[in-house]
Amino acid sequence: MRIRLTVNGAGVEADIEPATLLSALLRERLGLTGTHQGCDTGQCGACTVHVDGRAVKSCLMLAAQADGRRVLTIEGVAEGEALHPVQRAFRDRHALQCGFCTPGMVMTALDLVGRLDTADEGAIRHGLAGNLCRCTGYRPIVEAIAESIRARRGDG
Amino acid sequence: MHPFRYLRPESAAEAVAARGEDDETRYLAGGQSLLPALKLRLAHPSVLIDIARLPELRTLRRHQGGLEAGAALTHAEIAGLDDIPALAALAGSIGDLQIRNMGTLGGSLAHNDPASDHAAAVLGLGATVRTDRREIAADGFFLDMFETALEPDELIVSVNFPRPRRAGYAKVRNPASGYPVVGVFVAETDGGIRVAVTGAGGCVFRLPDFEAALADNFRPGALAGLATPVNGLNRDIHATAEYRAHLIGVLAGRAVERCR
Structure with a gap:
């Protein structure tokens, strides 16, 4: 299936298997490896990103559920070299x-x-x-x- | 996870039509219980129907008697409603921040985990579950562990919470999972005192003798000497049935103290 979303302010389109986790889309397809995969069971929170401004665990969310949404990862937090x-x-x-x-x-x-x-x-x-x-x-x-x-x- | 197809219908009617009556298709709300089950291959549907964005399920209606909350409102959204403080506090205590941002009221009720927090509020307040086809009173909704009165393709649309005169919730959390080992919701409603217990049995249940004692005297002391039968209570590596029975008495008293 094809999804379109915004990641750190930029439009992204991807063809994915529906079972793709948001964490896998970010890390493996988009190369945004700042989002860490700790436990893959929703316990540890290392994979936390924002979807439409709210913190969620990206290993407990399908990439398909983020279709049409705004995703912010750790890579999008700083302004260039200036830390948030x-x-x-x-x-x-x-x-x-x-x-x-x-x-x-x-x-x-x-x-x-x-x-x-x-x-x-x-x-x-x-x-x-x-x-x-x-x-x-x-x-x-x-x-x-x-x-x-x-x-x-x-x-x- | 086994592979599956993903559908995101535009309306509740379309979702129900796609659901069918077998386990090959499942509704997906926040997914905070379903995705872990898929990962463990405890469930392996071939179609997931995403209902989290359905406009009919995202409503919030305040009325004279209380609050009708859409099934797809998240725990965090319920926690932000000040209409029924005990309900808001309960929703704000579920899981953790990230789970509250994704997990939904309706998903939690349909799943009917034995330790569901929301189930305690729904039964404790005597709420009504509205589905795509009927209204189900809380007293007839929760049947057993992961079992509800819902038909396979029946979709929860909203929950109507009557405003209580006062209500309170107290629980002891499992520090690892965050689920209540035992939670007790106490409410004084227009229909009388209601005491609902979660985490202790197959699913949430009421305690008629506690309710009768509190109807006579709405103080924690009124519960002194009341014992919960150990028979049928959960026993696992976290707590014995005897310990859960003890917690029910202690937490019912705390819930009464918290009532406002």
């Missing part, structure tokens, strides 16, 4: 160790920063429940997201 403020906060807070979970963490963080009105630690941790970090780096990740929320509100 959330990415800067991750760097400044050392919110990564091995980096495998980081693309998914950043994509979920972007959804959370847009969604949460206050930098409440409990709400941030609840929002991060679908992203696993096995380097036990949650504290700096939570701090980076809290800092991003405060900065967005202008009281950081």
Whole structure:
């Protein structure tokens, strides 16, 4: 089947098998390997991307379900060499160790920063429940997201 | 996954016509339960019918008595509705953020997982499930593990939630899966007190003796001394039936405390 979607602002057309996962389309067909495939069972969140502005797990979504939608991957977050403020906060807070979970963490963080009105630690941790970090780096990740929320509100 | 064809009809009627009555075709809503089942080859339909974008299933109607929510509204969308705070809080506690952004109310009900959160709200509030052909009261909808009153090709269109006088939900989550080990929804409705339990049995069920006790005295203390029979409760590596029976009492009390 043929699908048309927008990926990081650019129109994409692809002939796919209907069973193709969105994660496979992004990684294998479009070469966007910043979206990581950790568990392939929907547990780890490393494959998180945005579809129409909302964080979803691309290994739990068919590429066909994204037909006609806007997809944003980690490759589309920075403006050229200029990191997005959330990415800067991750760097400044050392919110990564091995980096495998980081693309998914950043994509979920972007959804959370847009969604949460206050930098409440409990709400941030609840929002991060679908992203696993096995380097036990949650504290700096939570701090980076809290800092991003405060900065967005202008009281950081 | 086994190969399949993918259809995205434009209307509910077209979807139902494509569905047929065997297991070769399946409706696909958010896919947060169905895709894992396909990957494990627990299900291998030859046709998937994507219903997530059907306009009839994406409606939201507020009325004097409550809220009629389209079946394809996501958990995140339900969580953002402040009409019935206990329902919003329950939807906001399902799975994780990404799953709430994809998973749908109707998909969750049709799947009828033994530990479905939404099932507890639908039964606890005494909601009505509207399909392409009829209305089904919550009390007759949930039959058993992964079994509902739906006919094979019957499509959930919306769920009508009556606004309760007060309601609350409390659960203990399995930390790995996020599903409730046990969840209890308590509501004072115009039709009386309703107590619905999820995660503990084959599917969601009510507790008449808890309801009677709370009708006399709507306080957690009214539940003291009430025991849930262990017979028929789930037992697995996460919790014994005895532990689940204990949790039902504890969580019913917490749900009462949370009622507003």
